[in-house]
Amino acid sequence: GAPRPWRGQREQGCLHILKRNRDLTKAWKGKTEQLLRVDEHDFTMRPAFGGPAIPVGVDVQVESLDSISEVDMDFTMTLYLRHYWKDERLSFPSTNNKSMTFDGRLVKKIWVPDVFFVHSKRSFIHDTTTDNIMLRVFPDGHVLYSMRVTVTAMCNMDFSRFPLDSQTCSLELESYAYTDEDLMLYWKNGNESLKTDEKISLSQFLIQKFHTTSRLAFYSSTGWYNRLYINFTLRRHIFFFLLQTYFPATLMVMLSWVSFWIDRRAVPARVSLGITTVLTMSTIITGVNASMPRVSYIKAVDIYLWVSFVFVFLSVLEYAAVNYLTTVQERKERKLRERFSCSCGIPHSKTMMLDGNYSESDANSLAGYTRNQMAPEEEKPEKMVVHLAMSNESNSSRKRGLKGHVGLRIIQNTHAIDKYSRLIFPGTYIFFNLIYWSVFS
Numbered sequence: 069g070a071p072r073p074w075r076g077q078r079e080q081g082c083l084h085i086l087k088r089n090r091d092l093t094k095a096w097k098g099k100t101e102q103l104l105r106v107d108e109h110d111f112t113m114r115p116a117f118g119g120p121a122i123p124v125g126v127d128v129q130v131e132s133l134d135s136i137s138e139v140d141m142d143f144t145m146t147l148y149l150r151h152y153w154k155d156e157r158l159s160f161p162s163t164n165n166k167s168m169t170f171d172g173r174l175v176k177k178i179w180v181p182d183v184f185f186v187h188s189k190r191s192f193i194h195d196t197t198t199d200n201i202m203l204r205v206f207p208d209g210h211v212l213y214s215m216r217v218t219v220t221a222m223c224n225m226d227f228s229r230f231p232l233d234s235q236t237c238s239l240e241l242e243s244y245a246y247t248d249e250d251l252m253l254y255w256k257n258g259n260e261s262l263k264t265d266e267k268i269s270l271s272q273f274l275i276q277k278f279h280t281t282s283r284l285a286f287y288s289s290t291g292w293y294n295r296l297y298i299n300f301t302l303r304r305h306i307f308f309f310l311l312q313t314y315f316p317a318t319l320m321v322m323l324s325w326v327s328f329w330i331d332r333r334a335v336p337a338r339v340s341l342g343i344t345t346v347l348t349m350s351t352i353i354t355g356v357n358a359s360m361p362r363v364s365y366i367k368a369v370d371i372y373l374w375v376s377f378v379f380v381f382l383s384v385l386e387y388a389a390v391n392y393l394t395t396v397q398e399r400k401e402r403k404l405r406e407r408f409s410c411s412c413g414i415p416h417s418k419t420m421m422l423d424g425n426y427s428e429s430d431a432n433s434l435a436g437y438t439r440n441q442m443a444p445e446e447e448k449p450e451k452m453v454v455h456l457a458m459s460n461e462s463n464s465s466r467k468r469g470l471k472g473h474v475g476l477r478i479i480q481n482t483h484a485i486d487k488y489s490r491l492i493f494p495g496t497y498i499f500f501n502l503i504y505w506s507v508f509s
């Protein structure tokens with residue numbers, strides 16, 4: 069076989085491999101905590117304790133705006149929250165001035181700002197696959213502390229113009245324990261401290277702008293605190309509500325107008341149409357309010373829906389008035405017919421006196437007349453007065469004119485209230501829409 073290398077050659081080869089793949093973590097004789105002198109200081113106290121307030125810069129990168137809830141009046145946002153400060157206790161010697169990066173395990177052993185989200189309902193730091201926390205320490209003691217957070221915070225919304233509204237929400241950051249005398253919280257680069265992902269979008273809202281502000285917050289028990297604000301403005305998309313609310317409500321109002329063209333004697337048709345439109349409008353109103361908080365003021369959509377409901381309801385009342393007036397009129401005409409039995413107003417009529425013993429030939433001689441009315445006369449009880457109207461048209465001509473006669477009858481059966489309603493209802497509703505959309509759009 070091949071000659072085995074002697075012992076000195078093997079030792080030189082191993083030493084060469086060791087030098088080439090040198091592990092820097094094993095080159096330091098102490099642990100990282102010893103390099104940063106963590107055990108030599110009391111990190112329960114802020115840097116420069118007893119001196120001026122420590123400045124802590126903040127910048128935020130918004131990853132996503134997950135949801136906006138009108139019912140709960142809150143929003144959910146995922147963001148990268150970064151803090152910048154200087155702690156000379158963490159400075160370390162370095163020849164190349166490079167920083168050291170650590171995960172969340174070192175955070176529990178040093179001092180970090182106690183920033184929290186004001187008015188937050190729920191929040192958590194992501195922990196898949198490990199805690200999403202990064203700590204970067206520079207040789208001169210400057211520290212970058214970054215974390216990935218999802219927070220659900222309250223947003224005071226005004227729904228007086230809903231759904232033609234714009235909402236402005238704020239995410240507020242503040243130190244929990246340190247007042248402005250101990251910790252000065254500020255935006256690191258002004259408005260440039262807030263960055264957003266260009267792909268952020270919401271189904272119901274258009275994100276108009278993000279901007280930052282800061283001010284002091286006062287608590288009567290503890291004092292003044294620096295507070296940072298992430299403000300964003302949302303404008304609601306109207307097309308969804310046009311399809312789901314406004315358009316169906318308008319169709320129901322227009323459908324209620326159909327009853328004005330239906331014969332006033334068709335009671336089942338007009339009553340069922342009116343009840344159907346009223347119930348449909350009630351369903352639309354209930355569906356809209358089910359997805360909204362129970363506010364004590366009137367919303368813009370409430371104005372539109374309730375005015376539409378009033379128009380539908382008035383169309384039902386209109387037919388009730390028409391039906392009542394028609395009944396009263398018919399009752400009066402019936403009384404007049406019973407009181408006066410006359411032959412007035414019948415054109416081309418002839419009156420013939422027939423005694424009670426008229427023959428069949430006399431009856432056949434009346435073939436050219438139309439029998440309209442027969443009335444007994446008191447002074448001649450043995451005879452009968454028969455009012456006959458001349459038939460100026462043949463049977464064939466009467467059949468041809470039947471269609472025109474039916475149309476004339478429909479016109480005559482139309483009440484005056486129906487005629488006026490055909491113009492007043494559409495005109496008033498169009499005028500209301502012009503005012504509504506000019507005010508709220």
